[in-house]
Amino acid sequence: MKKSDHDPEYSAYLNSLPREMLLSILENCYNEIFVNDRDGRIVYVNPACIRHYGLKPEDLVHAKNADVFQGNWTPMALDYAIDEKRIIFAKQRFIPAGEELVTILTPVLDEAGNIELIIGNVQENEITHWDVSYKDDDLKTSRRHKSSHFNSNETPIISRSFNYWKIITELKQVSDSTIPVLLLGESGTGKTYVAEYIHENSGRDGLFITLNCTAIPESLLESELFGYAPGAFTGASSKGKIGLIEMASNGTLFLDEIGDLPLYLQAKLLDVLENQRYIPVGGTKMEYVNIRIITATNKDIDTLVKEGKFREDLYWRISTFNTILPPLRKRRDDILPLSNFFLKLFNEKYEKNKTFSQEVLSAFMRYSWPGNVRQLKNMIERLVVVTMGNIIDLQKLPETMLRENHNTPDNSALTLDERVEALKKDIVRDAYRKNQTVRRAAAALGITASKAQRLIKEYCGDLQKENEG
Known part of the structure; x- marks a missing residue:
């Protein structure tokens, strides 16, 4: 042309x-x-x-x-x-x-x-869910999968982070295999959602079943997972009960907080992983399933193995492929896109028209988010519900966030040289935070690698420790 x-x-x-x-x-x-x-x-x-x-x-x-x-x-x-x-x-x-x-x-x-x-x-190659369509069937489908070209019913993958997308790309590669996946990371980093993302990209037509191993009393956990035969114990149903493992056959079972699974159940779970079989509680017949198991924990599972609290053979089996989901403080480029997504989500849910003030967005960027994406999502839902008027301003933020932001130095009282130094520090830290390596930060700043190395050493010691961790 x-x-x-x-x-x-x-x-x-x-x-x-x-x-x-x-x-x-x-x-x-x-x-x-x-x-x-x-x-x-x-x-x-x-x-x-x-x-x-x-x-x-x-x-x-x-x-x-x-x-x-x-x-x-x-x-x-x-x-x-x-x-x-x-x-x-x-x-x-x-x-x-x-x-x-x-x-x-x-x-x-x-x-x-x-x-x-x-x-x-x-x-x-193919867009499967339309927000608007001349076909009534397509439009009905789109309303069930609002705002996303991913298959998830909850949220699409929203990230500008190179490292996060690298993780998602690797997970998509293993999703259509039978390899067990272990998701590690702090509470609130989205392990359940990522597990569902793996299931939805796996091609498996069964259910996605989740179980938090800490949410059910230990005495009931075995029958919840493996089901039980009719009359297996006092108070048991005469019809027996199907366990979550059977419910997830041809699909995916996601076991969150796997580090808290009792040792005596770990052996039975290993047999399911190795041989795709199990015996219900009180039963005598071996049952066979076709199941994908994904596990997650925010605990140091290596330490649990060394302390004898987690079976080593099970650990090696569930961690055939493992990855660490980064905390939100290491995904700062994603804070504003996620904030805007959740704001739109809850505006639609509650039929509101809220917007963030610039000061609130700046506060979000400075905050450490100890509860990660879950904390961000819950906070924005609360702000949409309780804020009077359409502007969400600083006064509506929780006291803990305001206190942390108030600890940030006020540059207005600094001399010119001190302000220049503070600005220089912010620019270097921002470049290193976004680019993760000295070479890339140097390219983004337009300086030599040796100069970038010196500035990063001077201003970014805490960020380097986070990256190493």
């Missing part, structure tokens, strides 16, 4: 549009937009690439397309667009994630007919 040939009036209008607005359009487009020059070098890509590859724009720009994607994409479509100088519609597979994507490549030609740029538009 040649450059657009508009009439002078419209061309003048286009030229008057602010650069910031055009960038905002590209950066917030749901579809991935990438641009290559005639040599195949990537000159622009928007943040949607994180969703597809787990790579940030900073990791891709200036690199040769072939250097990044050769061996990862099949088929490679860019060469077709370069050779044929026409729009190419390609159905491709991104091999590391096992994901099919649709790519539309549009060459932009100069006056002589030579390629200047190639614009790529990438989207998921």
